[in-house]
Structures are given as C-alpha cells and as structure tokens.
Amino acid sequence: MPSSRFAGSLTTPKLVVAIDMGxxxxxxxxxxxxxxxxxxxxxxxxxxxxxxxxxxxxxxxxxxxxxxxxxxxxxxxxxxxxxxxxxxxxxERIRGTRDWKNAMLGGALTGALISAASNKHKDTVVMDAIAGGAIATAATFINYLT
The missing domain is CATH 1.10.287 (Helix Hairpins)
Known part of the structure; x- marks a missing residue:
C-alpha cells in the first residue's frame, strides 16, 4: 500500500503589542x-x-x-x-509560584465575577466559577502537553 509523508514545520504568526502602562x-x-x-x-x-x-x-x-x-x-x-x-x-504574584493552580484560581475568580455582574442567582455564580476554573485548568494542562 503506497503511503506518503509530510515533512516540515508550521509556525503561527506572533502578534507583539508593546503597550507599557507602567x-x-x-x-x-x-x-x-x-x-x-x-x-x-x-x-x-x-x-x-x-x-x-x-x-x-x-x-x-x-x-x-x-x-x-x-x-x-x-x-x-x-x-x-x-x-x-x-x-x-x-x-502568580501572591502565591510566588507559577503553576496550574494560578490558572484554576484565576479562571474561577473570573467566572464568578463575570457571572455575578450578569446574573442574580447565587447558584449560577458558583457554577460559572467552577466552569471558569475547570476550563482554565484544562487549557493550561493542554498547553503543557504541546
């Protein structure tokens, strides 16, 4: 059975925005x-x-x-x-370390704040905090794999 291979590399364009807010x-x-x-x-x-x-x-x-x-x-x-x-x-600055826990906590806080600003239900805020933490943690783990 004939087969072929692709050899090469793909690179993504990098956007560098340099805005110094001090x-x-x-x-x-x-x-x-x-x-x-x-x-x-x-x-x-x-x-x-x-x-x-x-x-x-x-x-x-x-x-x-x-x-x-x-x-x-x-x-x-x-x-x-x-x-x-x-x-x-x-x-990262508060904990003094750079690991997946920062992503989890940042995602949970972001999910809770966005939800609290747009919803009035406490259950929804908690669920959105859990979802934000889970998504951020999963994205960090996937990033570690690549």
Missing part, C-alpha cells in the same frame, strides 16, 4: 484585552460577511449592525480575557 499587572491585562478583543471582533466580522454573501446583498444598515456587533463582542471577550490574565498574574 505596571506589569496592567500590561498583561491590557495585552489580554487587546489580543482576545481583536480576535472576537474579527470572528464577528467574518460571521457577518458570510451571511452577507449568503444573502447576496450588503446594506448600510447591515454594515452598521456588523460594526456594533464587532465592538460589543470585542469589548465583552476582551474584558473577560483581560480579567482572566490579570487574575492569573495576580495569583
């Missing part, structure tokens, strides 16, 4: 906000572009809706990412 905590928080916010806004733009092509028309109203959606999604996901990165960095 404080390392603020630097990582703003960096997380900008990077993830830009990704969320781009995702929203791509999604709306797909629907415009599918409809076969573009209008000023649709473009205004897309712009508003891009800003809203970028601000929301950028805020969540900025909070998480800041919380994880804060945990």
């Amino acid at each position: 404080n390392p905590f603020l630097n990582v928080t703003v960096d997380g906000f900008l990077k993830v916010g830009a990704v969320a806004a781009t995702r929203s733009l791509a999604e709306d572009a797909y629907y415009a092509v599918k409809r076969g028309s573009v209008s000023t109203r649709n473009m205004e809706h897309t712009l508003k959606k891009m800003c809203k999604e970028g601000a929301y996901w950028g805020t969540v990412a900025g909070m998480y990165v800041g919380m994880e960095y804060g945990m």
Whole structure:
C-alpha cells in the first residue's frame, strides 16, 4: 500500500503589542484585552460577511449592525480575557509560584465575577466559577502537553 509523508514545520504568526502602562499587572491585562478583543471582533466580522454573501446583498444598515456587533463582542471577550490574565498574574504574584493552580484560581475568580455582574442567582455564580476554573485548568494542562 503506497503511503506518503509530510515533512516540515508550521509556525503561527506572533502578534507583539508593546503597550507599557507602567505596571506589569496592567500590561498583561491590557495585552489580554487587546489580543482576545481583536480576535472576537474579527470572528464577528467574518460571521457577518458570510451571511452577507449568503444573502447576496450588503446594506448600510447591515454594515452598521456588523460594526456594533464587532465592538460589543470585542469589548465583552476582551474584558473577560483581560480579567482572566490579570487574575492569573495576580495569583502568580501572591502565591510566588507559577503553576496550574494560578490558572484554576484565576479562571474561577473570573467566572464568578463575570457571572455575578450578569446574573442574580447565587447558584449560577458558583457554577460559572467552577466552569471558569475547570476550563482554565484544562487549557493550561493542554498547553503543557504541546
């Protein structure tokens, strides 16, 4: 049976944003906000572009809706990412060590704060804190594997 192989390497583009806020905590928080916010806004733009092509028309109203959606999604996901990165960095500084526990605690605090700001149910806040901690911990473990 014939077979073939692919040899080579793939590298991802690296975006370096250098904004010095004068404080390392603020630097990582703003960096997380900008990077993830830009990704969320781009995702929203791509999604709306797909629907415009599918409809076969573009209008000023649709473009205004897309712009508003891009800003809203970028601000929301950028805020969540900025909070998480800041919380994880804060945990690292408080605990004096860099390990998966910082991700877990940062994710749990971020999940709880985002949930508390948008929900009034205590059970939902606790569940979102657990989910945030679990997702952040899993992402850290997956990152260790690669």
